[in-house]
Amino acid sequence: xxxxxxxxxxxxxxxxxxxxxxxxxxxxxxxxxxxxxxxxxxxxxxxxxxxxxxxxxxxxxxxxxxxxxxxxxxxxxxxxxxxxxxxxxxxxxxxxxxxxxxxxxxxxxxxxxxxxxxxxxxxxxxxxxxxxxxxxxxxxxxxxxxxxxxxxxxxxxxxxxxxxxxxxxxxxxxxxxxxxxxx
Amino acid sequence: xxxxxxxxxxxxxxxxxxxxxxxxxxxxxxxxxxxxxxxxxxxxxxxxxxxxxxxxxxxxxxxxxxxxxxxxxxxxxxxxxxxxxxxxxxxxxxxxxxxxxxxxxxxxxxxxxxxxxxxxxxxxxxxxxxxxxxxxxxxxxxxxxxxxxxxxxxxxxxxxxxxxxxxxxxxxxxxxxxxxxxx
Numbered sequence: 208x209x210x211x212x213x214x215x216x217x218x219x220x221x222x223x224x225x226x227x228x229x230x231x232x233x234x235x236x237x238x239x240x241x242x243x244x245x246x247x248x249x250x251x252x253x254x255x256x257x258x259x260x261x262x263x264x265x266x267x268x269x270x271x272x273x274x275x276x277x278x279x280x281x282x283x284x285x286x287x288x289x290x291x292x293x294x295x296x297x298x299x300x301x302x303x304x305x306x307x308x309x310x311x312x313x314x315x316x317x318x319x320x321x322x323x324x325x326x327x328x329x330x331x332x333x334x335x336x337x338x339x340x341x342x343x344x345x346x347x348x349x350x351x352x353x354x355x356x357x358x359x360x361x362x363x364x365x366x367x368x369x370x371x372x373x374x375x376x377x378x379x380x381x382x383x384x385x386x387x388x389x390x
Numbered sequence: 391x392x393x394x395x396x397x398x399x400x401x402x403x404x405x406x407x408x409x410x411x412x413x414x415x416x417x418x419x420x421x422x423x424x425x426x427x428x429x430x431x432x433x434x435x436x437x438x439x440x441x442x443x444x445x446x447x448x449x450x451x452x453x454x455x456x457x458x459x460x461x462x463x464x465x466x467x468x469x470x471x472x473x474x475x476x477x478x479x480x481x482x483x484x485x486x487x488x489x490x491x492x493x494x495x496x497x498x499x500x501x502x503x504x505x506x507x508x509x510x511x512x513x514x515x516x517x518x519x520x521x522x523x524x525x526x527x528x529x530x531x532x533x534x535x536x537x538x539x540x541x542x543x544x545x546x547x548x549x550x551x552x553x554x555x556x557x558x559x560x561x562x563x564x565x566x567x568x569x570x571x572x573x
Contacts, residue, residue: 293517294558322554327513334476334510343537353553354526354562367550370536371505375477379537 211389212252212311215239216296216318216325218280219258221266221273229350231361238345238382239317240279245386247283252311255280255288256296258324296328303335313338315385316377317345322368333376341377342385343369394572395435395494398422399479399501399508401463402441404449404456412533414544421528421565422500423462428569430466435494438463438471439479441507479511486518496521498568499560500528505551516559524560525568526552 218239222230246253257276259269266273282288289300296302306314314337318325325346332339348368350361373379380388401422405413429436440459442452449456465471472483479485489497497520501508508529515522531551533544556562563571 294513295517298514298517323558326509326554327517327559330477330510330513331481334478334481351553353549354556355549357549357553359550359553364550364554366536366538366540367542367547368554370534370540370542371509371547371551373537375506376510 209313210252210309210311211313211315212254212306213242213246214254214256214296214314214316214318214328215243215280216256216316216328217258217267217320218277218318219267219273220275220277221271222319224266224273226266227349229361230347231365232344232347235317235319235345235347236277236279238342241382241386242315242317242342242345243280245389249389251389252309253282253286254302254305255282255286256318256324256328257288257290259290259292261292294324294327295331296324297331297335306337313340315340315342317342319346320348321346321365322348326368326372329372330376339377340385341369341372341379342382343379345382392496393435393492393494394496394498395437395489396425396429397437397439397479397497397499397501397511398426398463399439399499399511400441400450400503401460401501402450402456403458403460404454405502407449407456409449410532412544413530414548415527415530418500418502418528418530419460419462421525424565424569425498425500425525425528426463428572432572434572435492436465436469437485437488438465438469439485439501439507439511440471440473442473442475444475477507477510478514479507480514480518489520496523498523498525500525502529503531504529504548505531509551509555512555513559522560523568524552524555524562525565526562528565
């Protein structure tokens with residue numbers, strides 16, 4: 208059977224800090240917990256990605272509580288964790304060679320945030336030739352303001368980024384669609 | 391004086407094919423021509439990126455007219471061209487080592503399309519540690535439909551992608567702002 212790795216990106220406590228603003232998909236943590244549970248049940252490969260910010264005030268910086276994984280997405284014994292300092296899970300890490308050495312060609316990606324770390328990692332995975340599924344409702348982002356001062360809601364940003372990624376870098380699916388395809 | 395390279399991405403005739411749908415920023419070609427002219431006048435480094443699609447029906451495939459550069463963005467003798475087959479100008483090319491060997495740390499990026507090749511290349515450049523400026527009005531994209539069937543306009547997609555990139559991977563500026571900063 209084909210090996211499909213679940214890549215859980217940056218589900219860390221620091222993203223609960225109010226500094227990030229309004230978020231969409233408040234149930235993304237419930238969805239990643241469901242995916243992790245199914246992957247563990249099926250003994251399929253799980254990869255956790257942890258952002259270890261080098262910015263002095265980041266809620267995700269190393270050594271602070273916000274750097275910890277959220278309860279719903281905590282690695283268990285034997286699961287692989289890659290730490291990173293930039294958005295892409297492939298830059299400054301051995302993720303690509305790990306996937307190649309373990310003969311993993313298909314990835315299911317979910318995490319925080321859709322338009323920063325999730326998008327960047329998905330784009331590189333797709334361009335490297337991996338077969339990528341991105342889980343829409345197990346990912347989320349925050350409101351942002353454009354350089355022109357216009358305010359965009361987290362939901363608008365999330366949906367437009369999925370539209371740009373789908374069919375070009377990955378296939379976008381819901382958690383339910385992913386779970387029903389692997390059971 | 392600091393070396394600032396202009397990276398002109400995928401300004402190719404194949405993007406005039408109606409298959410792509412409605413586009414925004416119809417003057418992006420005029421803007422890239424202005425940028426190229428100023429860079430040439432100042433003898434600053436110029437890098438052209440050309441998409442050589444391996445998809446059999448792509449208007450950008452090698453050997454077809456659409457693969458050619460548009461008149462406004464044609465390389466002249468002595469300018470560097472990197473060809474690529476995926477979205478990122480850094481994957482499957484020697485762009486990163488070229489920049490490092492030539493001691494270039496600052497990049498001004500513009501091209502087609504904002505949310506596919508331009509975004510992916512900008513993200514990787516930023517994550518590699520380059521100082522990146524993205525030129526808003528010298529880049530453009532096309533309308534897209536989400537996996538949920540919702541239609542998004544090129545202008546909406548363009549603006550939201552710039553909002554996600556600005557301050558995280560790059561600084562977004564207009565062509566006029568860039569030109570006035572280097573004159």
